[in-house]
Amino acid sequence: MTGFDALDLLAEIEGVGRDRRRGGYTRHVFDDAERELRDWFVERAQRLELEVTTDRNGNLWAWWGEPGPDAFVTGSHLDSVPGGGAHDGPLGVVSALAAVEQLKAAGFVPSRPLAVVVFAEEEGSRFGLACLGSRLLAGAVAPDRLQQLTDAAGQRFVDVARDASLDAPGYDAESLARIGVYVELHVEQGKGLIDLDAPVAVGSSILEHGRWRIDVHGQGNHAGTTDIADRRDPMLPAAAAVLAARRAAARRTGSRATIGRLEPVPGGTNVIASRVSAWMDVRADSEADTRDIVAEVQAAVAEAAAAEGCEASVIEESYSGEVRFDPQLRDRIATTLGGIPALPTGAGHDAGVLAAHVPTAMLFVRNPSGISHAPEEGADDDAVRAGVDALARTIEDLA
Template structure:
């Protein structure tokens, strides 16, 4: 791409990101923008106005997703959708989510300026929610688009202030999808540009990640019941120390994860000890296990083996242990044909790219089982995300925008 044209595009992206980031700006230049908050609504309204000024036809759906559409000249019953989520974590960065929305707007603008209207519809979506930062529910926006949400899933949910999901939603003029609303059939592809939220691309000095799959996530709570007793009067051989048992289990699980190797990851992120005082043998421990892999059979094999380890340690130490699974997310592959398209573009443009998996969840995983889906990564400095310290060099994310533009040209023009 001509350098002057690239700079024009870059300035458009930077300026729109900066404008959006004023909504929910925090003291340390981060962003807090949670679902159905006043700031969230103001941001969506600003985007609606901006899209209208740029010639897009705009609309909100029943649940809060915002769409900006450019109608195609021929296959107007076929839509190529580009976008991401507008909500953030608390004190998050300026790029997580909204970069994908901005990239779609700018790429479409530039395509129309250069080539006129597309043959197929091009549609940018600013999805209502993905993060689960306000309510214990994720992917509200994308799940509604593909028809994967039942009202019962959010009824009864409240935020930390006691405000219900339904109250917050209706307060902003939104509600549940109409009973006669079906999953949209016109979407022929979904494309998402996102920061990596990891350090792989930066470490390998690649400007583009072509995601071939999003890992499955399986989460457990391990509950160990021993026997609380006096720390001074209970001999070591007579103890049923639940924390000692937990430490053996945790070490065994982590070491087993290392044996399985990449791309399997396992994390022990929570540890609750009862009574949690210095002079009592711990009577009860709960710890979490989060494990992820791109292959469901392999992660199930890992789970089976660590369950055997837990059972063996419990038996040897005379502890009662329960393994409770509370999340069972399957791996989701991206569309091979779209990956091939993108790889050819990267080669022709001399872009340094890597075919890789995503260890984090994204809206793309909700779309992928329904429509051909592509997920493009750009590097994250030091792998930092979900933080106001999140940063991607504009030249790196512009490589992603350029790739997005070329892909849209191929499949929509």
């Protein structure tokens, strides 16, 4: 059992899913790159003599010992946003494998079942619902919503899942009941650890956050022959949404609102669009602030649509309230690791979904740039090794 240093493991997968157009990586659930990473994880876990299973929702479980109740579970995800960095998700997976190898080499034997998990579709970049694998596991996706999930090519999730030999995706009470505690290691998606000059922190909370789809319908036409006065251009209300989101968030301390995706139809350079869809991500310290931001953007879109002779709608696609991780678990981990700091995050995680059901904690590893969801994302080597050591010590204490 050699070659399980976390940095070596990251190097093994650095060529998988490279995005030549965007930079970084594009790895979406059940695409070729993500399937290759799944196969890689299975092979690596089996070399550690872990038994790998796939649940009904496409989540991978690598068990140290017999699967059973009250298990210590750790892991993360292998999918990415379009053009994402190398560490968001995979760092938690490779660190879990490296920690298991480190403990096995030291002769440690867990006193409770232990599993390394890879959750499917954490980013929501293919089917539009973040943390899909963990939400399905926890019964947090309504059956009718599941039937409606489609990718950009119009493929339904339920059909893609069937092709991947998944048995009836949905609430998985058996798998959920096995989790006694879940600890997720993740690269920090911000500058908190830079400011604290610390390599590792324990998570304290996740901001309120949600996603909304904005649809504006106008009249497609010729860009060269249609007078400005005769246009019903849906791009103008969409642009109003972008500006309103920035203004609304800037007025509320700690809030963030982003429109990072626009899809005009038909999308030609010399064509006035007939329809524009935009997706807005909102995060804030309170539900009131989140809802106020959305309402402000909605009002701006409605006003701009009326002025342009367009029709507009704003539809909520997902929403999660503030998550506060188990305080006793958080404090125990912090103490075990020598009093490491606690940090909140504005990023969503599978740990945030599971926190409503089981004691859950997170470990964050320093990111020297503070940049995430972009090719410049990273984690310095010393911090990566410190993260593996922190996770191994946490397993020793809790498992």
